[in-house]
Amino acid sequence: MTKPRPKVLITDHTWPDTGVERGILAELDADVVEAPAADEESLIEAARGADAIITCFANVSERVIEAAGTGLRVIARYGTGVDNIDVGAATARGIPVTYVPVYCVDEVAEHALALIFALERGVTSYDRASRGGGSALDTGLGTRRISGRTLGLIGGGRIGRAVEQRATALGMSVLMHHPSGRDGSVPLPRLLAEADYVSLHLPLTDGTRHLVNHEFLAAMRPGSFLINTARGPIVDTAALAQALNDGPIAGAGLDMVDDAESAAGHAVLEHPRTIVTPHVAFYSDESIASLADQAARSVVDVLTGREPANTVS
DSSP: OOOOOOEEEEOOOSSSOOHHHHHHHGGGTOEEEEOSOOSHHHHHHHHTTOSEEEESSSOBOHHHHHHHOTTOOEEEESSSOOTTBOHHHHHHTTOOEEOOOSSOHHHHHHHHHHHHHHHHTTHHHHHHHHHTTOOOGGGSSOOOOSTTOEEEEEOOSHHHHHHHHHHHHTTOEEEEEOTTOOTTOOOHHHHHHHOSEEEEOOOOOTTTTTOBOHHHHHTSOTTOEEEEOSOGGGBOHHHHHHHHHHSSOOEEEESOOTTTTSHHHHHHHHOTTEEEOOSOTTOOHHHHHHHHHHHHHHHHHHHTTOOOSOBOO
């Protein structure tokens, strides 16, 4: 009897096609199915009979996992965080959850610095003014020299270290706070009081959700900027909206806004002292190719009986 082809469901992706993944999954002669939509009901239908699920931002809930049935053998995340996957439900069924820890370190580090430069140099303000026929020097946000300023990094993983290396080369002083308090970590109150730019490089967990709240923002140095290229929910959007209007911060560079459709989210998006990008800090041609390759290879590893490189413990 001919062995059935394994079914691999790709729930969602933000790049043009899945050619890299399909090329690797061809080793399995897999039937690769892309979900028509990322809502739970669509994923439940698409997941039926799946041997593997690869997901980007879609929520792989317990119901989706249940719908796949007993043949589901692996859930692979395009990326580092797995907060959109019900890891507990997967683990209870003996299904490994894989992730890709290293693929966009350079990209996120560069994006964080790009936001700092754009804010401090008033790039978007000058751009808007120039397109409207203006050219006044005071159009910017009180431009200062970046060299000699202090950058505060919250999170000392690969990306935080990459930002530190680049910032030091640019003549900036760097303070780093790591929640674990490991060597070289400075207390958070000191970092907030001294840093001209506070850049977040943390995973989203119960402990980091709304880490940036009213108290956090009130403790920041007057005239400083908040940079978030991590996860949106680390920042309390309502608190940020208030701080942008009332101080002490001068502005914010955000790679996404949590709850963007709320009144506070809209206020942050429309504020003249914010720069917002649509969760693209990870993106480059090279990073996407690496991400797709590693996520698909973890599926091939599991379905061929090999240990995948990175699983959630």
